Amino acid sequence: MGSPEFNVYRRKVDHFVKSKLGMYTPSLELKGASFTLSVLHIKHQDMERLTAELDNKLAIAPQFFIGAPLVINIELIKDPLFDLATLKTLLTSRQLVIVGITEAIPELMLQAKLLGLAVIKSGKQSQHHPQLPKTTKIIQQTIRSGQQIYAKGGDLIIIGAVGNGAEVIADGSIHVYGTLRGKAMAGAAGDKHAVIIAKKVEAELVSIAGQYWLTENLQQNGTTQGACIRLDGHILTADNLSL
């Protein structure tokens, strides 16, 4: 028998060897599945009112609630001082099983985590704002002074140059396979992950999600050749690329 540390070590080695040899079947397995849960919407902060209404509902249809897993929607509660713990106590005292909360303001999310409740993202949100399929706009010509090109809801690819006095704008990223001399505005609808890539950067202005650089900022940064301009947090950066 060795020391306790040695035993721990032995067990780890055993485990490793067995798993490598395929003799080890894990006792845990993670799989995705979806369930339909009832959602209880809390529309008021006053605990007495809530208690009274809840007891009324339970009296009418107890079989609906008792023992059933419930998610609490607190979308309408905007008070960060709302006491989730009292609410949880109330519900558990009525034999309701609280799985988690949804649509909470950040402070209440934190309270929920401390109470051991799951914070659940509602699938409803994406139904409200259906994501449009992303499209790419490809322009196979040089963009001249005075011209403006906008790629709504997607990326913009220019196979050519962008002249001084021309503007290229995209909700997504902008790629210029030529010299970028005019203005380029990527992430125009706020996408901070958008980038601007150009074969040669001599731009009047580059901007991503509203953060911008002028010619002099680009020069100070030493960006004159091929580059990828992106946001690092709130700050623009440019990485030189050899294209």
Next chain:
Amino acid sequence: MTQIIVVTSGKGGVGKTTSSAAIATGLALKGHRTVVIDFDIGLRNLDLIMGCERRVVYDFVNVINGEANLNQALIKDKRCDKLYILPASQTRDKNALTQEGVGKVLSLLAEQFEYIICDSPAGIENGAMMALYYADLAIVTTNPEVSSVRDSDRIVGMLQSKSRRAEQGLEPVKELLLLTRYAPERVSSGEMLSVVDVEEILAIPLLGVIPESQSVLKASNSGVPVILDQESDAGIAYSDSVARLLGEELPFRFITEEKKGFLKRIFGN
């Protein structure tokens, strides 16, 4: 098939009228029936450069308005029998040109000419738009400096969006770069953009490079298109450009600084 050529630039004073006169004369000298039209209504000077200002009776606007017929307004060049000039009106403004009126005159001219050269006014207003609207080919006249290049870029954009060919989705207007008033020594000293710089920015094929030359002013003062002065570098450069327009392949001259040659050093100029 008649070819309609606009000589355009955006920026003023870059040499459009000088080039229109030279190129029209050059095409006629090569035996092609050519007419050159002054679109600079109110500021006409093509007739001065062509040396026919005293013979202007009727003008382009008179023909559009039906106040004169085309043959009354056309002036036959006195040096070259294949060349005609349609002068601008000095008393009207640029809005006298309508798309319909210009189209009508151009189609009448197309019946008797091989080349129609349109000398555009500066700017991007109605006059310039009318001059480029019906073009098959554009000679984008540019000086080797930043503002001229920028304006030429703007005009190329207009050719690609506002011309008849663009509007009707036809084969696009062919664009050629004519770099004028080029002074190699000022390029070497960094005061001017080089041929390569301008070509790179505008990204259209180069038709010719016309050097900055005293002979141009002399020619316009005497009302003789500079291309007729084959002693001058500018005249020779215009002849080369006309030859290229007609499909010849020629090397570009006058684009590097002139070194004083052995004979010149001995005999002087």
